[in-house]
Amino acid sequence: MGLLSFCLLSLLAIAGVDAAQLSLQSPRFTISSGDASQLRSEPISLKQRPEPLKLAPTDVLKLSFQVVEKDGEKGVQPHQTFLRFFDAVSGEEGIQPVRVSSSGKAKFELNMAKPPGSIPPTTAENPLNVSLLLGSFEHSPARYELFDLFLPASQSAPPHELEHTFHPQPLIHHTFRPEQKVPPRIISAAGAILVLAPWVVLVGFLAHIKPSVPQLLSINIFPFIATLGASEALLFWYWVDLKLGDVLLYGGVLALFTAAAGKKALATKGDLRVGRK
Amino acid sequence: MPASKTPSTSQKSSAAVASTTTKQTQQQVTGTTNAIQTLFKAYNETTSSRLKLVDAFLVFLMLSGISQFLYCILVTNFPFNAFLAGFGSNVGQFVLTASLRAQVNPENRTVFKDVSPERAFADFVLGSIVLHFFVYNFLG
Known part of the structure; x- marks a missing residue:
């Protein structure tokens, strides 16, 4: 397989070196006006460019040539034939395919009343460099510089419906709600008293009920109360300073102690309730 | 004279109605107060x-x-x-x-x-x- 590929590549390389050259025979251009009167007609020299061609808005440019092998008179139909219109100033180009007959003869017509869309935008000052590109599987590619062509200046492109969106837009002004204000100090104080008043009611109730907690300080119950207080203190610390990860870590460790102390305290309390102790 | 007796009779009847209404209202208030007091007392004693x-x-x-x-x-x-x-x-x-x-x-x-x-x-x-x-x- 490798040997076969090597042989094929070698043959292709040899064929490329020995490929015949393409040439043009009797290339000619004719410029006629809109009323079919001939304005200019000249053969094209492939060695020296003719005077630049100028087309009026209604003129017609006709181009004719025959593609032949360089060393003979045999007409050749290339696989690809293009006319290239290139604006050296703007750098824009347009490619126009050319139909070539099997005998190698080709005719191209450029009617300025209906210019093809592939022509690049033109100005009255800058000519288009027109060149012919020939491509063939059996021959070496060829490129011929034909002439310079002045075309009527292009009309300005109609504005696109979204064209205005590509211009600087007016500045966006965001409207924010006004900053919330802290109420006057005296109203805040009155509100604080209002919100704290239920504590007075709670203290009054506690004084009236007088709850008794005789086992609060016992060795079995107090650790539970202490760990509960520590949990609330940890949450307060979280509010003041700690990060979430810290409080979850500390809270997880504290939860183990709280659960153990709670189980012991509540078991003791349950035993007391049912009279086992 | 019926013409002179009629107003005094109606005044008496309206006064009687007003007195009855006031009494009923007072009874209702008293009843409500008693109910609340009873409820509070029962709560204190049984809770x-x-x-x-x-x-x-x-x-x-x-x-x-x-x-x-x-x-x-x-x-x-x-x-x-x-x-x-x-x-x-x-x-x-x-x-x-x-x-x-x-x-x-x-x-x-x-x-x-x-x-x-x-x-x-x-x-x-x-x-x-x-x-x-x-x-x-x-x-x-």
């Missing part, structure tokens, strides 16, 4: 001090929530997150405490046969700590 303690805490939570809500409506809700934290804390704690009360009430023993008062208190404590964690998150 254990533990349940009274829970009830006191429930009343405190209710008053605290109402006062915070009034402050939010009448004065300002700024900072709103603090209001949410305080009010949410009140509501959440009220729900947890009411649940505790329902479970430790001896009259509900038949409903919560499998839940001991200690277990109910453990649930209350755990729920309260989780609630307070979220409340401190909201405080900002």
